[in-house]
Amino acid sequence: MPNKKAYLCGGNGYLMECREECGACCIAASISSPLPGMPFGKAAGVYCVNLTANMRCAIYNSPDFPDVCRAFRPDIQFCGRSRDEAVMILGELSGLKGH
Numbered sequence: 861m862p863n864k865k866a867y868l869c870g871g872n873g874y875l876m877e878c879r880e881e882c883g884a885c886c887i888a889a890s891i892s893s894p895l896p897g898m899p900f901g902k903a904a905g906v907y908c909v910n911l912t913a914n915m916r917c918a919i920y921n922s923p924d925f926p927d928v929c930r931a932f933r934p935d936i937q938f939c940g941r942s943r944d945e946a947v948m949i950l951g952e953l954s955g956l957k958g959h
């Protein structure tokens with residue numbers, strides 16, 4: 861959910877917003893639900909086709925924005941404290957199960 865909006869999330873009591881130019885959740889995570897342009901979702905490590913070069917979602921909050929992405933909020937337990945940490949955490953989680 862690589863955006864831009866000031867989503868504040870209280871996961872683990874740590875408030876955070878989606879960091880600029882991250883996109884880790886749109887790359888590292890596996891997504892089993894259909895995404896626009898990716899009807900079978902995507903495997904871990906695969907770039908979502910809707911991710912722009914500056915790591916934003918091209919369809920964010922549009923009618924095509926998938927529910928699975930809408931439901932995913934920045935949270936320290938998934939996003940870590942850096943993009944690298946997010947890639948590591950989400951990659952490891954995706955090795956266990958998709959979201």
Ligand code: SF4
Pocket residue numbers: 861862863877878879882883884885886932933934935938939946
């Ligand atoms: S991993 Fe977290 S911080 Fe990075 S784009 Fe996704 S929601 Fe935003």
Ligand code: SF4
Pocket residue numbers: 861862885886895896908909910911912916917918919920926929
């Ligand atoms: S549709 Fe947008 S928010 Fe969802 S995985 Fe793709 S780029 Fe990320």
